[in-house]
Amino acid sequence: MFGGPRQSMGPRQMYKTTCSDCGKECEVPFQPTEGRPVYCDECFSKHRKPRPSHGGGRDRY
Numbered sequence: 001m002f003g004g005p006r007q008s009m010g011p012r013q014m015y016k017t018t019c020s021d022c023g024k025e026c027e028v029p030f031q032p033t034e035g036r037p038v039y040c041d042e043c044f045s046k047h048r049k050p051r052p053s054h055g056g057g058r059d060r061y
């Protein structure tokens with residue numbers, strides 16, 4: 001219960017890696033997994049799929 005490794009607050013561990021898209025060096029807050037693409041901030045938002053319209057069934061314009 002108590003006395004475990006504390007991992008709240010403090011500086012976040014960042015891992016250096018290379019963006020799979022633009023090839024730029026970047027840092028990610030998680031350990032990059034081999035064989036999986038890692039994107040820098042820019043490319044990440046580029047690759048993130050836009051959310052489907054909120055809630056309802058049909059889109060209105």
Ligand SMILES: [Zn+2]
Nearest residue numbers: 019022040043
């Ligand atoms: Zn990138």
